[in-house]
Amino acid sequence: MADYEMAERPSLLEEDLSCPVCRDIYKEPVLLSCTHSFCQACLERSWEQKGVRECPVCRKRCDAEQPIPNRALRNTCESFQKEKGNWAPSGFEVLCGLHRRELQLYCIKDEEPVCIECVTLHCGHELSPLDRGVPGCKDELNIKIKILEDKLELYKRIKRKYNDTSEHIKVQAQQTEAQIKEEFAKLHQFLDEEQEGRIADLKSEEEKKKQIMKDRIANVTRDIATLSELIQSVKREMGADDLTFLQKFQSLKRRAQWLADDPQNVPGMLINVAGHLGSLRYKIWEKMESCVSYFPVIMDPNTASPWVSLSPDLNSVKDNGGRQSLPDNIERFDPCVFVLGSQGFTTGRVRWDVYVGDNPKWILGVCKESIVRKRRFTVTTTAGVWTIGLSKGIYSALSTPRTPLTLQKKPEKIRVKLNMDKGEVSFFDSSDGSHICTFTEKFSERVFPLFGPGLHSTPMSIDPAKVIIRAVQCQHILQTICRNFLAIIPIMAMVMKIYL
Template sequence: MAESIDEEMPEEALPLQQDLTCPVCQGIFRDPVLLPCSHSFCRDCLQRSLDFNKKCPLCRVEFERGQDISNRALSDACETFLKHSTFRPNTKRPSEDTCNLHYKPLELYCEKDEEPVCVDCVSLHSTHRLFSLKDGAPMCKRELNFKVQIFEKKVELYKKTTLKLSNAVEYIKYQAGQAEKQIKVEFKRLHEALVTEEALRLKALAAEEEEKIAAIQELITSTNNNVTALNELIETIKNEMDNDDLPLLRNFQNLKRKAQWTNTDPALSYNSLLDMGKHVGALSFKIWKNMQAHVKYNPVVLNPNTASPWLSLNADLTAVKESSERLTVPDNPERFDPCVFVLGAEGYNSGKHRWDVVVGDNPKWIVGVCKSTVARKKKFTLSTNRGVWSIGLSKGEYTASTPERTVLQVEQRPERIRVKLNIDKGEVSFWDGGTAKHLVTFTHKFEDTMYPILGPGLNATPMTMAPGKIAVHTS
């Protein structure tokens, strides 16, 4: 900081003093620096000025930090002047109401820099509008009051958002309860099917066990009868052998005829034992294969978090219809509102995919695919330009969602619409799922993730995602 001369100087020294005075602090230069615009300032004064902007305090020409250089000639002149002059350092310290640069009262307000200044700062703000503190304070209060109003509105908005978030928490709990209920229902059904399968297999095992044991028991009985008959024959022969020679010889031929045994020797037959391969071989696979009758596969299931509040989905997310009243659901970003649509739960960005939608006799519906970025919170016309490739029925007319609304010629009213999506080939085609008749094909380079989209219209008849076929392949 420069030092100021408080005592009166000789009249002839005043011009020199003015030349050696810093225009900012109004004191003799101390460690002066020179700017590219040729103006000089105390190094500390310039540093304070840089806190506001990077312009020369006098001519307001911009400069970069580091372009200022030490003005050694001016510094030497100031030191010489101070040595031969009577002075005392300025020991005043700025207060809160005093300018940090000039130590004078802050009496003005700069509208551009939005700060109070002293009268000596006027040269630093020559192009700015300056007001008295009395006039400047209301201006600042008006602006702050406007900010307060904005913040108060935000407080109200945040309170409403907090309520919505609390409702979302309750809805998540409701979803968890519904999911838990559905999981238990499905596992109970499958468990009952497994118990039934187990009972049938145990019954078949017991039946074969009983059959095989009965066959062997019959063979044991037959063998025991043969043993008895053989023992009787042996006793008869032994008794005859004890006779005299002549009676034995006379009866030999008859005795020889009696000593014949034509019965088959007892032995286990083929397949006498249990067929273990039939009962326990690859048992889990056989059970799984038989469980196909109890398992339903859907290529597409619906995402309830995207469904319009006017749509109601069934428990396993395979059917959608109009709700009799607007449902209380969170206003999450992915939900359609006000448009009455719902998306599939899975998106596709490669490969081939196919699914059928049962539209039945609904008088109005939309079936197709759309980009993940399709609009959710505003009404829009379905079109390929909007990222939707679909066909629909409305007022008895079938149309494709081209920008010009292409009318489709349909001879027989389809009750099932088949959608074939080939991402790699860039095609999505629509077919009559009952007659396999082609309706229309769109071509496009699909670079976004594509989702099935349904619009059942406002009618009570549900649209249903048809189950797919299950095939077991082994190798």
């Protein structure tokens, strides 16, 4: 009995949302200046019955006052009514929150169940029995669930790709670190050998000059001993009696002469320190040219098709013999068999020589940065590719349409010259410098070297460029210009003075 009374007793929220006059939930509540709210109909009825315009709660006169609608309270009451009507304990019937009637219909437009009295509030809306509205709602939700499930599968695939990419990054880092160490090991070996060679030269010079000095010291030592013995001998003879001394004088005078040449200092006896240390770093750097290679263009493995593999130094590409398991990053060509250079160009000039050998099919040139990567495309200038190629024994400039090329001989190496300032891409036979063709274009974006080796075992490789060290020459030229300019200034001043 007590539980029933508690269930029937209104909640505190319901009491706060109840009109002081009718003791029911507010309907169209209005607010007076004294901050008390009432149902609009209850307030008007109270004023008519009493004949006085005063607050039914605090009795404050409000003759000249016009009650204002309390929209916030009205919205709160409607929300409370809906929640109260949509929720009920197990075993209780769910009723309309506004009319306390059984929910029998479903509004297709507003997508909510309604009672009979709610029909007027849904004028012009399509209404159906509850059991007929359920299948349509379930069908709609099933469609959304299918979309979400597809999205879930997509996210799972992306996660797997991310995991694969993460593993590939780890492998890339390990391989790159190993190759960096290998390259530095070669440099260390060169420097160690160079150091050992230069120290050996220093030691050899040291031993040679020390031996010379040793020989000279030995000679001087012998001469000193001979001179000392001669001096002592002459002195002893000089100590004889006068007659004996005078009798031997001529002989002593001849013996007291030293006819050998005196020891002389000769140039170049010290270690040639300047020769060993002078511009040592520069000389080593200059000598390193023989053991290092410079490639004006190198290939970017992150753009390489899964069907090809690159050499460790990234200057050669060939058929891998099968598809590799590589991340499907946005830079990579797939399915087209291409690889880009690692550096793009917007200004300046650059050239590189590419060995194509006897490959029966290849493509070589440049392309724009936004070239299609994830689908097949026709390699033409209209697609943003400026290349030449060999296919079925025919050399062609891959323009729109293709232009057959007549070559005097089959080139093994192709030279590509890119002049961004003039907007030109030219191709030459590297062996004799004969011109093959030139594309002229106003490049509107960054341009990258493009390599299409085809699926062949013979690699397409970039030749190293010749390294010329010009630092000393440039410095000498600059100094010469400065000296000449300083020499010209007095002459110019004199000429100006004459004319003035």
